[in-house]
Structure formats: C-alpha cells, structure tokens
Amino acid sequence: MSDPTPAATILVVDGDILVRHVIADYLRSCGYTVLEAASGEEARALLATEAARIDVVLADAGAQGAFEGFALAHWLRQAHPRIKIVLAGAPVMAAAQASALCDDGPQVGKPYQPQQVVDRIRWLMARRDRHRP
16 A cells, blocks of 8 residues: 555554564554553553544454453443454454454454554554544
C-alpha cells in the first residue's frame, strides 16, 4: 500500500516479549504510536487511562488466562466499542467469532509477517475514516 500511514495509536498485547517487541518496533517504524502490554490485565489497566487515544488493540487470540485473547476482545467491545480489535492467530474453529469481534475483513494468522498487521490496521483505519460523518 502506498497511502500515507494515518495517525493511529496501537496497543500491542502479547505475553511473548520477543513477539511483542518485534511487532511494536515494526509498527513504530511505519509511523504508528505504539503502547505495549504483556497481558490482558495490563492492557485493561492501561486502557483505564489511555483509551481515548488508542485506536487499535492487537492481541494474541491464543493467549491463555481469564482476561486474555477473546475475553479481552469481548470486554473491549463492551467497554470501548470505538477501539478496533485485531486478534492474531485466531484458531480456525473460532474464525467466525474473531471476525465478528474484529469488524470483519482480513484476519491475521500466526505466525504472521509484521506487514500483514500493518495492512490490517490500514484497512481498519480506512474503513473508520469512510464511516465518519
């Protein structure tokens, strides 16, 4: 895609520090503002103070725990419906659920190439901008 990167703040939520840092660094190199959280609980705490400036949450769909993956996405839909969600690595059986939570469109499997995430974020931001009054 050759269009300029829209101003957006992305919250990357992944318990794997290497994965989280690699994708966060890549997103920063593409011009995005990036916040990081190691867990759903950490993301929730960050969202308590920063939700107004966060546009997209990228979270690991396969993360285990009471407030990880799909549980985080469901909570976001209720608490912060404006924020777009990208669930990376949604299991095949959960693809329909992930699609409903993530505003349809192309999903991001795992392992993914960082550019796939950027393409998905650009798609979400373009869709959001088309629907603004």
